[in-house]
Structure formats: structure tokens, C-alpha cells
Amino acid sequence: MVEFGQHIINMLILGSTYALLGIGLTLIFGIMRIVNFAHGELYAFGAYFVYLAAMMLGINFFIALLLAIVAGCLMGALIEVTLLRPMRNADIDTTMLVMIGAMIIMQNTEQFIWGGVGKSVNTPFPQAPLQVGPFFLSWLSLFVFFAALGLIGATYLLINRTKLGKAMRATFQDRDTASLMGVNVQAIYMATFAIGSALAAAAGALLGAVYVITPQMGNLAALKSFAIVILGGLGSIGGATIGGFILALAEEMGAGYVSSGYRDAMGFLIIIAVLLFRPTGLFARKERIG
């Protein structure tokens, strides 16, 4: 029972960051119809940025996290303007290839700058775990969980309560009519890609402090983001949030009770099952975000 509880706790922590990744990707696909293969590289970018700021420049860890999110946002805007804007009328496969190219460039740049050896970030949190009843929690994981939850909540409010969010939803539902309402669709695309990228960078910045940072960390993150989005249904923020937790649950339980060697395979088994039995995702309502 204690072991089970510990898995649930681990699942919540992992799931919160998976949800961030998934929400970022689902926003970008939902609004822009872009299959963003570079999503995992923005995750790695966030992690390396924290390493640069906190470990090399000696900036406070929490400020480094915030800077990483801002940097992810700017990086996303830059990618949108330079790579995606000229491809606006290209078909979905063409932009997908462009994003695969962007992924390769980004990953090799990381390798070039940082080398292949893993980097780790020291945090101001105490090493000794926090004991709650029979369960052990690390202070850092607890912080990651609440920070991720805060970001998910902020994204939800942004989409549902602000004018920008309303314009994003309108663009998602009917692009031409949104532009008839005076929405600057180009600006919405840039904002969407920037926000989605910022969320990926945030997930990387948070998990980078938990795990080791390597140039390849984006690969699995990208695959898992796709898994989450497929689970939750494309374009659904609520679905991506729950999808993130389900993937984490499958990984934790699979690793705990089946075989730890197959941890990363569990998620993909679920995807195969979902695609076979419910191809629109577990929670897809037709054409809706928010």
C-alpha cells in the first residue's frame, strides 16, 4: 500500500510536467495546425538555459527558471517569424519537415555548445527528503509539482479569461471569421507558438533540475508530448492536462509493477490502444479548446 501511494505521488509530480509539455503542443497544433517536432528541443532549451543562468552565471535558481521561460517564449516567437511565417500557406507535411529540420539543428547546436556529457543543476532545496507519514517526498519535486500546476492554471486563465485567449479560441474555431472580427491572425499565431514554446521550456527548466541535462533529452520529451496530445485529443487543454497525468500514471505503474526497463514503453502501449479504440482521443469534444 505504501509503495502504491509512493507511485501515486511520483505520478502527480511527473504528470504535472508532462501536462505542461502536452498543453504547449496541443495549443500549437490546435490553433496553427503545425506538427511541432521541435517541441522537445524547446524543452531541452529550457533545461540548458537554467544550467547556463544558475550554474555558469550564478543567477538565483528561481530567477533562472523565470528567465528560461521568458527565453523559451522569445525562442518560440523567433522560430515562428523566421521559419513558420514564410510557410503559412504550405501544407501540413511541408511544415512538419521544416520543424524536423529545426529539431535537428537545435539538437546539434546543443551538442556543439554543451558537449555530450550530462549537466546537472544544483538547487537551493535541502537534499534530505520530506517525510509525510510513510511517504518520502523531495522538496525539489514538491516545488516542481506546484510550479507546474501554477503554470497550468495560468495558461487556463489566459485561454479562458483574457482577450488574447478569446482571440486564440476564435482563431482555432474559425480562422476566417476571426479575422472578420478584426483579429490579427498572424499575431495570434506568433503568440500561440511563443506560449506553447514557453510551456515546453518551463517543463524542461523544472525537470532539468531533477534529472540530468543532455542534448538528447528532447527526443523522448517530444515523443511523450505527442503521446499526451493523442491521449487527450488534439486541441484540448483539459485533455492534455489529464493526458499528461495518465501517461505518468502508466509509466509509474508499469515501472513499479511490470518492469522498470519498460517505463518509457508504457506510454506508447497506451497510445496504440487509444488509437485502436478511440482515435479522436479520450476526451475530445469536437473542435474545442479551453
Next chain:
Amino acid sequence: MLDISDLVCRYGKVEAVKGISLSVKEGQFVVLIGANGAGKSTTLRSISGVLPPASGRMMFEGEDITRCSARDILARGIAHCPEGRRVFPAMTVDENLDMGAYLRADRGEIESDRERIFTMFPRLAERRAQVAGTLSGGEQQMLAISRAIMAKPKLIMFDEPSLGLAPNIVEQVFEIIEDIRKSGTTVLMVEQNAYSALQMCDYAYLIEAGNIVLSGTGDDLIDNEHIRKAYLGG
């Protein structure tokens, strides 16, 4: 108010509008009639900036708007109530109205306009927190019209407002459009329901295969032999 000359629009290589000229005077109710695919909707889409014209010139209140963005054209005072209603299906009635007022910053007036719309359409008031996709076709059309009004336009363009609606609802929609016109807003309407449209309007244009082939007052066109045969069923 609105003057269009030699407008040509293309979808890829297909020329849908082949050089039409028309004008709408302030306070007028102008109608474009014609068969399916004649280029009526394309003309409206071009005026509202969604489909940039291939060539030609569009002037609004003395200024050239030919190359303006959709946002800019709306800001100048032309609203477009598109064909097939096109409400945002997953947004509530209130949010749809918010989108109509997207470019406005006068919060107080937006709210009083919203209240005015709700007194005009009590059905929408009842359903203000409901998502638009769950409304009936007639309610959606009311919402689409209201959304266009929320932009506080000088000229409002309706594209097939009667499309797919029950006859009694169609009558209601036409009454609303006449009210809008009486309130001082200029109206440009595309309509397949030629007889009603011609009865309501001050001036009408007939479009066939991307060209304007006839124009005149509504009564003139109702009496026209060609129109009687081809559009009014004898």
C-alpha cells in the same frame, strides 16, 4: 460611401469575379442577387479583406481600401456577417458578442449595446451562457447578426442571411435587417431569395458568372423580363 470599380477576384487560377463595379450610398439598402457561384459572396469577401482582390479598386468614404487588411477594413466601419452564420461554435453567446466588439475599447458602450441586443433578441439573452453550437439555426443567425452589430459599423454586409432557415424565421431575419437599416446603418446584402430582397432594397445589382449584367431600383428589376424568367419563377 462604398465605390468599387473593375474588381477582379481569383481563387487560384479560377476567376470568380471578372471586373465588377458597384456603389453603395450612405443610408442605402443595396442588394446583390444572382445564382449560386455567380460571384456574390466572393465580392463581399473581397470587400471585407478576407480575399485580397487580384485587381480593381475599392474606395470607402473617399479612401482607398483595396489593399487594407480585414482588421483595418472593420476598423474603418465595414462589418461582414458571413454566409452560413459562422458563429464560434464552442464559445458562449456572450463570448461571440465579445468577439464582435473585438476592436472596440469603449467598455461602457459595448455593454449598453449588448443590453440593447438582448432586448431585441430575448432568446439570446436567455441563452447568453450557452455555447453557440447548441443554438438552433435561427438563433445562430440572430447571433451572427448581433455579432456584426456589436462592431458598430457604418456599413454592414449580409451574405445569404436566409440560407437554411425556416420560412417564418426568414421573415423575421429580413425584418431585423430592415430595422438595422432604419437605424441609420447602410446595408449591402447578398441574397438568393430574389423576390424578397428586391422588394426590400433601394438599389440592386444582378451578377451572372462574375459580371454585373443588370442594375436598377428593386422595382425596376422586379419588372425586368430576364429577372422574372430566370430568378422569380416566371
